[in-house]
Amino acid sequence: MTQLIFELSQQHRRAASQIPAANYDCSDIPAEFLRKTLPRLPEVSELDVVRHFTQLSQRNFSIDTHFYPLGSCTMKYNPRGVHRMAMLEGFLQHHPLSLEVHSQGFMACAYELQEMLKAVTGMRAVSLTPMAGAQGEFAGVAMIRAYHRARADHARDEILVPDAAHGTNPASAVQCGFKVREIATGSDGNMDIDALRAAVGPHTAGIMLTNPSTLGVFEQKIREMSKIIHAAGGLLYYDGANLNAILGKVRPGDMGFDVMHINLHKTFATPHGGGGPGGGPVAVGERLVPFLPVPMVQKTADGFRWLTETDCPETIGRLSTFMGNAGIILRAYFYARLLGREGLHRVAEFATLNANYLLAKLTAAGFTPAYVTRRASHEFIITLKNEAKTFHITALDVAKRLLDYGFHAPTMYFPLLIPECLLIEPTETESKQTLDAFADVLIKIMQEAKTNPALLQTAPHTLPVKRLDDVKAARELDLVYIQ
Amino acid sequence: MTQLIFELSQQHRRAASQIPAANYDCSDIPAEFLRKTLPRLPEVSELDVVRHFTQLSQRNFSIDTHFYPLGSCTMKYNPRGVHRMAMLEGFLQHHPLSLEVHSQGFMACAYELQEMLKAVTGMRAVSLTPMAGAQGEFAGVAMIRAYHRARADHARDEILVPDAAHGTNPASAVQCGFKVREIATGSDGNMDIDALRAAVGPHTAGIMLTNPSTLGVFEQKIREMSKIIHAAGGLLYYDGANLNAILGKVRPGDMGFDVMHINLHKTFATPHGGGGPGGGPVAVGERLVPFLPVPMVQKTADGFRWLTETDCPETIGRLSTFMGNAGIILRAYFYARLLGREGLHRVAEFATLNANYLLAKLTAAGFTPAYVTRRASHEFIITLKNEAKTFHITALDVAKRLLDYGFHAPTMYFPLLIPECLLIEPTETESKQTLDAFADVLIKIMQEAKTNPALLQTAPHTLPVKRLDDVKAARELDLVYIQ
Amino acid sequence: MPFIPHTSEDIKQMLATINVVNIQQLFDEIPKDLLTADLSSLPLGVTEMELMREMRECANQDAGLQCFIGAGAYEHHIPAAVWDIVGRGEFMTAYTPYQAEASQGTLQLLYEYQTMMARLMDLNVSNASLYDGASALAEAILMAVRIQRKHQSHRVLIPRTLHPYYRQVIHAIVSQQNIELIEIAFNEKTGRTDQKALAAFDKQEITALVIPQPNFFGVIEEVDLLTDWAKTQNAIAVAVVNPLAMALLKPPGQWGKTGVDIACGEGQPLGVPLSSGGPYYGFLTCKKEHVRQLPGRIIGRTVDAEGKQGFVLTLQAREQHIRRAKATSNICTNQGLLVTASTIYMSLLGPEGLRQVALASHHQLRLLKEKVAQLADVKILFSSPCFHECVLQFKTPVKKILQALATYRIQGGFNLQPVYPELGECLLVCVTETKTSEDLEQFVRRLREAVSAVREVCV
Amino acid sequence: MPFIPHTSEDIKQMLATINVVNIQQLFDEIPKDLLTADLSSLPLGVTEMELMREMRECANQDAGLQCFIGAGAYEHHIPAAVWDIVGRGEFMTAYTPYQAEASQGTLQLLYEYQTMMARLMDLNVSNASLYDGASALAEAILMAVRIQRKHQSHRVLIPRTLHPYYRQVIHAIVSQQNIELIEIAFNEKTGRTDQKALAAFDKQEITALVIPQPNFFGVIEEVDLLTDWAKTQNAIAVAVVNPLAMALLKPPGQWGKTGVDIACGEGQPLGVPLSSGGPYYGFLTCKKEHVRQLPGRIIGRTVDAEGKQGFVLTLQAREQHIRRAKATSNICTNQGLLVTASTIYMSLLGPEGLRQVALASHHQLRLLKEKVAQLADVKILFSSPCFHECVLQFKTPVKKILQALATYRIQGGFNLQPVYPELGECLLVCVTETKTSEDLEQFVRRLREAVSAVREVCV
């Protein structure tokens, strides 16, 4: 059953219904430019393909089959209707370089999403082109750089990030040519304001933050922090990965942020596709509007038109060949329309309710929250450092054992500063009953840790494979199949 | 995981995106006609529904996931493209009572399928309306009855069927008001001609046959049998369940049959849907044309039009509200178009090749074919009566053990006259490699029967449930969930 | 070779194993003179790409119309999740669940379906589907006949308010078995089955009375009276209902003093697309005491060897593959996939959602009636409350009016003239929750134009 | 509450467990003056039915056109099986396969993808996708810079025959890091990169040379010469190719004497719909020795605790979530689902199918060229062989010609005038296997009409 598609391959087998049948000529192309032997792709029948990939699909956990409380990832239900709408012929077969008169349908949706994102972020303008959160970060930091340059402020070569930040933040800053300085977190989960004060200066280009932070708590001194950064001449970047926690309640623009991205594949429920695609639109305050990446959609009396380099001479430019992950933009727009103004703020409310409920249950059952005194945002952290010591198990063991019970594991070992941690994000689309079942299983696993730790240490037991050897994978690289 | 959807139900939970929201009035309907309490359907969220039914689907074997050599059922690959075409908006949203001008697309397809079925069956006319094989049988026998009645030949109250016939044959004959007489099979798998001669007479309305028969062999004396029946004043019905064996090679019309059905969900690859829908068009020779069920499609200079009772005053009438399983008719038509004239006869050739190959392999490995001297048609029977005696196992045990190895079981205990039999039909869409793997597993299971028969007797072991208690199910009826 | 995976190497090895020289030899038991098939009149095969394009154009001919036709097939919104899941290979490409352990998905779903349908009808048991609504009614009548097997002759009363095509189908199916179908007239004012017409059969031996709700005119029948009449006659009461309407109207299990014996109908409104008339499915539910006369497949809950819950096909002794000539019906292949769709649809809509869809359809029809009432030369024929269809009467030929509406890409309804000539020029119009108030306004505006255009031509 | 399952009973119990009085209290750590969001400008929520209808109308505005535009996004037939399987919830709604044991489906598929893509390019390794073709090229250049980290300064040569939007994207991305991008001119006769323009850099320190195949004009570049030039310079040769064309044209691993170091490009032609420009995916393959500089996720085959084959994300030390500021790239979420589509597409088409699609596209373009050659006032600009696109030159504004074609619902191509003003009024036309000979005839007929209509207006 785990055969590779290449192992099914038989020379000259083919899916004849899919292959143009005629004898075509390419005699106009000199032989030196032609391929001499066919590429060694699998030679299989249509049934082979359908059966193989259908079987493969069944070897996955997914939202459609499992509770998936993966912290920082907002794995909520992806409405099927939204997918169906994006697959409408007029959207699916629309060429990105069609004339504007032939693009009004798509452009209307994109324009309206721009407007909606402005409203929920409290920002002045939006560009939808970044293709994921990390590209949104890149775009944001590039705009910060462009801003300082436009003011001939060339000394600002440093971006600050909290030590709890997601790895994309420092990586994006570096990809924009900045140095990165990490700021420590205080014991209450808020940033250490003194450390921040000490770090800022004329070299500070900006800071990248998410609020609520990756620690699952709301950064309460955000206004003060914003003053410190702005006073030092820097700008504030908001990592929108956690927007689900505050959607329709708090607007990053009001917290003092100058620029942010939004992960459409998180807050706006576009399916994650086993790794992607996502969408990472950027929203900016007044100062950064001229630098937004192109293209964007403008509404005029005659319909919608593209804004390009010609309209936006100071733009940081183009980040994708066309306009980013258009199909994801559509899906996010449809989702927002289904929820509407009365539904969007409920997202934050019920995501927060679910997280705090699960936290309360687990705390009552003896688990250790990372920040005992704090409310959970839409997610929270428990640390298993005590259990690890007592029972000789790890957060990884618990995660793997959860899989046996049909629950996807929470995010493990992130943020790095909390030892043996699980970052748990239930999202608003899961029911109390599912949360109860999950809590029950976690409690049961702790029982097992006490009585039979080996059960955890060697988990999973019920999946298609047992625990996999990561070390071997990295040492003896086997990245393509060699026949 | 096996929770019932009703067990997930929580009062007042709903999938709000699916529910018209307004406050509607029905004050014009007197209260005595209104429902007093809501029907107790499950109250669940959209995610609950998607997750529950996606999980349920994974608890099925199917063509898309498993080899499915279910004899008499022709479980071949169901092309995905065919399904997609049938789901085109113009077909899917087309109302059956649309004006003819608004129905030309569907009618063109139906008309062309009628023509194609005429060509492959060698019959004079086709009606597509019967909704499965059994309804086709009903229609066919009803036409036989109508024919005799039209000739005022009222004595003919008996339909002959071979003892190996599928249960629908006698059941359909009875539903048409006939008595049924069974004719025995000879030791070579052909019908006992003397028994047939003895049975016919002025009471004989007709005979129902399939050829190749349900025993997986070609009825060689078919011409002689046809003479006997016709000489007695009876008509011949061809059960098209086995048409896959002779498609494009032999035409029932040429064998002397007067009427037949075609199982579109077998020979024409329309998916079986976990029980249906199917399609059972009927084709008839000259004599029965006036009696065909309506509606049918006629081609005229101005386009296609419906033939109804008005056009066909002697019709046996209407068998379905509209025109039968129209979507299945479309799918069969698309499939036939993809194959074309050069592909249709290959179906029979490769179905026959696969069956004979598997039979040869199994025979070589020591299995007992039901008819040692005969060629297999598109299917064949092995009998496990020796193994059953020696190892104290049954055909059922072998079937269940096959499931453990990821193969759907062949048809068991049909036809009834062969003890401990498996009726195996690989179909043309399976590869030699799959047949080899299947043969290897059957051989392995016989090894197990020798060394560890309990492994078979208690199989299956690797499925979501162990062997199920049929007796309890029938004795302690539990047909609906009671909360 | 489309869908045939054999390479020439495979073929060579396979022929060698069988010990024949070519594939043709495998047909050597067939008399040569029978190998006569000739497919040369058929078109050559095409690729999926070619056929998809051709069929896209073919289908487009009939697309893009506003549909106000009902008459037994109803346009409703089907949530995308329904067919996304139905279309999963594991549901779509499985056979009948004969190997229960390998088919728990389908079997559990069917058990859930049976439960939902029984609850919707407020009866005790349901089968797992029949072909369609009309053939389900035929099976229900045959079932009633079996229940009443002591009756001398079998007379079944069929209201003329029943769908005319249903009447044709049951005639084609049950008349093969010496069952007399007797038509019951309707009241021309109310559009309801005439109680007086029934009275003529008081105290006679009647096998069954069929009771439609709503009836073909969209009219709500006096089901309590009809059911009670049947019960006093010792006739089997057979309801034939729109299942969606049962979320709003009183369900058959509650009609009259005792409820009906059998309820059946067309399942299409519950998540099945119009699709030119099929595949749909017939549902059939009944009181517990009749379960052994119920035709079709039935799923039962049981346990496995370890006591764990599981599902199987049960009561197979009723079925043709066991009982052969003595089976309750000849049905084998049924409409499983459509029931899969309905089960998912009902789960998504839930009790309140289903009711809201029914209510919205009813409400929008009322709105239409109000608007139509203001038109000249159009009359709303019957006085009784309707569900989501109603009959409009015109002074000019309906056929012409429909043609006029067609030019606006509106399908105006079902022309009653050929099937109820006694009503004159009548049109059956249907409105569901898919129609907005603007749609209705547009319809009425176009109808006014059509009526006056036809009048001018006819005058 | 769409997509929120909570009943009021649930909420009550949950609040009690948390020990708060209402949901609002859960936000009490947020300074009050920040709770300022106001969504009143947004529309109210709608049901799926309502939105589906609105969006059907919205999408229809842009539907039903014949498309002859290519320019980096290509219309091909996608077998129905591809997206039927891609759309399965288990693929579509899974996250990145961080828990390998619960993600073997996605991981094995990605391993199969890596193998297919490496074989198609004839290189050793592939990552599991980047955002799109243009950003993949930017990552390839950054990769080349890391490989050449000993260079004093980083100069990368970019032919002007590279897609103008790719040039813009790499400029936006890599120029943040002090990398100089130098444009290389093309020969105005052949439409190929000018070897003489390259000669100017002989013996200079060049970090990388980018080599498109086919280039933006559809023209087949002299890739052997270009690759060999790069290798003699010790520059990294970076191929940017249409992967479908590689079933017909010599793959990058075989260019010149040694093959290129890195090959990347846009994966869209392999089973991904046009979809207004995305989501597509960028692929990136390279020689084995560069694997540790390869950005993005990489899947490796390994074994489980019992020695059974399994798949994991590997070499994560290159990635941002481990290496943070020192990562090879900031990419995290990639384009996994599109790679899923391509893997299924390539499996269905197979080696011969892929080649036939490429051949058919090429062949149909030749047919078009033959027909166009007969038109007055239209010139086929370049003399070199093309893959499936070519440049037509007109005497009147292309913009007007496109508008004229649009009235026949034909999308005539991509207007080169704004991006290559030096070529005058030029149009880039694309033909794929989806176009029949009748389509081409129709196109040419309409083009003739358009040209003469525009001429009349302009004269």
Ligand SMILES: Cc1ncc(COP(=O)(O)O)c(C=O)c1O
């Ligand atoms: C906190 C945080 N920031 C940034 C990102 C990066 O977003 P993306 O994966 O869309 O590039 C993620 C996603 O994992 C995240 O969780």
Ligand SMILES: Cc1ncc(COP(=O)(O)O)c(C=O)c1O
């Ligand atoms: C030999 C034979 N005849 C008739 C039938 C009945 O066909 P259907 O199931 O389509 O009613 C079958 C199907 O199982 C069959 O195998």
